[in-house]
Amino acid sequence: MNKRLLARAGALLGAAVLSAGLVVAVGAPAQAASLGDVTLSQTSGTVTDTPIFASATTAKCPTGYGENANLRIGRPGGxxxxxxxxxxxxxxxxxxxTINPNRSFSTAIGGAPAAGEWWIVVECYxxxxxxxxxxFRTSIQVTGNTWRVPVAEDTTTSLAVSPASPVSQGTEVTLTAxxxxxTATGTVEFRRGASSLGTATVSGGKAVLATTALPVGTFSLSAAFTPADATAYKPSASGATSFQVTAAAGAITAPVEIIADVAPGAFSLVVANPTASxxxxxxxxxAAGKLPAVTVTDLRGTNxxxxxxxxxxxxxxxxxxxxxxNLTWTPSAAKTSGxxxxxxxxxxxxxDTRTLCSANSGASAGVFTCGADLNLTIPDNVPPGEYSATLTLTLA
Incomplete structure (x- = not known):
């Protein structure tokens, strides 16, 4: 039986409102989702350590599923x-x-694990x-005989420019990040203000770009590092370096002021799929289900x-x-762009009124998606049938 969650979105006095009907239905189980993290007593080890780690801890199981709990390991999805x-x-x-394992990784799966991603899960019954x-689940990465929780390491990026400023237009300038x-690998994008000058591969901790295309003027040069493995290293950026390029000898220059009129963009709330159960x-x-993905767009320019x-x-x-x-939600949120x-x-x-997702002042511009896993506890004294409710989402 197909049950509907109908949604409509609008804007009122700068706030967007979404009203949706939730209907309880009996149907096939949903695809497994995460109930939360499994916190391990250590973040790395070998596949032959016995036990693999001392303990694993999670939040409590969903209501009604607290008879048994089991700690397991396998490839994503089992x-x-x-x-x-x-x-x-x-x-x-x-x-x-809290569950205490009693065996090693390799013993649990009956041999040496292949390299790549594995999940440690806790199941509730x-x-x-x-x-x-x-x-409940936590991802680990296997490399050779070791495993680790992928916690990215901080990086720093600095920029050196040669020759020193000022230089004449057409002079070759070398930027070294x-x-x-x-040990971090990846690429560095070199920038003049917000414009890209090009990218270079990091080798031995350095990336180099030479250019003769810098225009006349005073501007900021910077470098931004993007790691090849985002699970191992975090991105970083240098500070801005002021740099001046002067006109070549004998050149004649004339200033032209360019004015751009920038209008505010959208502030909106859109539901991706009007049907759910x-x-x-x-x-x-x-009863379990998911809130349809909601897209929030904030391009007002006010941040x-x-x-x-x-x-x-x-x-x-x-x-x-x-x-x-009786209905609980576990929200999720991600940035699409911005x-x-x-x-x-x-x-x-x-x-009561609850927050699905939010963005702080000073960091709210962009396009974002928000959703939630839903879980309804059904009393033991209600007649069976189709129960419905209206959920109102308000963006302000």
């Missing part, structure tokens, strides 16, 4: 192999979980419903920040209700 004896006895949906469709640590719902159980919040009505079926606080940054809201029930 299949997974056990790293520990499964926890039993219940109560794992009441408090954070219900006595009646079995394994929860989603899982030094990247530390010297919560599936797997049974009396006394849970004043924004908040996208949600307010949910109670679910109703005739005179029967399920309280709005200079700003977006932050996902905290996981919470929707018994």
């Amino acid at each position: 299949p997974y192999s056990n790293l520990a004896v499964a926890l039993g006895g219940g109560g794992y949906d009441q408090n954070p979980i 219900s006595l009646t419903e079995g394994r929860h469709v989603d899982e 030094t990247v530390s640590p010297a 919560l599936t797997g719902g049974t009396v006394g159980g849970t 004043v920040g924004w908040d996208l919040t949600g307010q949910l009505e109670d679910f109703t079926l005739g005179a029967n209700t399920i309280a709005n606080s 200079s700003g940054a977006v932050t996902a809201g905290a996981a919470a029930d929707l018994g």
Whole structure:
């Protein structure tokens, strides 16, 4: 049975509002998503260490799925192999979980692991419903006989320019970027103001670009490092170096002022898919689904920040209700483009107005996507049927 989540978006007094109907339906389990991180007692080791690490900790399991918990390892998406004896006895949906593995990586999978990405997961189980469709997970990278949690190392980039300023137009100028640590590989983009002069590959901690194309004037030169492996190193940029180029001897110059009239761009909220459902719902159980991806565009030019919040009505079926606080969401957010940054809201029930995502003042310009995993706890004393509620998202 196909159930709909209908959405409409508009702009009112500088705020965008999205109203959506949420309908509980019974259907096939959703594809596994992340319930959160698995925090390991160490961030690296060898594949033969026994145990692989001392402990793994997660937040509590989803409500109703606290009968058992299991620590496993495998390629992204599975299949997974056990790293520990499964926890039993219940109560794992009441408090954070700690599991102590009892074997090595290679023992768990029956041989040496291949290089690349692997997942360490914690699964949660219900006595009646079995394994929860989603899982806690943390990615690790295997290289040779070692594994590590991919925590990127900080880098620094500095710029040297030769010859020293000022120079005559047409003089060859050499820009040398030094990247530390010297083991970092990648490319450096050299810039004149916001314009790119070109890129060069980092070798032995240095990247070099020579140019004779600098125009007459005084401007800023800078260098920006992009790592080849973003899981190993973080990007960095040099400070600005002021540089002057003078006209060649005998040249005649004339200034021309160029004026650009820049109008403000969009401030909007758009839902990507108007159809969604919560599936797997049974009396006394849970229903799960995803909020359709929402795109926030802030090209106003003010960079004043924004908040996208949600307010949910109670679910109703005739005179029967399920309280709005029974629905919880775990927000997610990502930047599509622009200079700003977006932050996902905290996981919470929707018994009150909650933040889906936000951008701070001074860093809110760009295009962003926000979404959420949804989980509805269904009381054991409500009649079965189709319950619906309206969720209103407000961007301001």
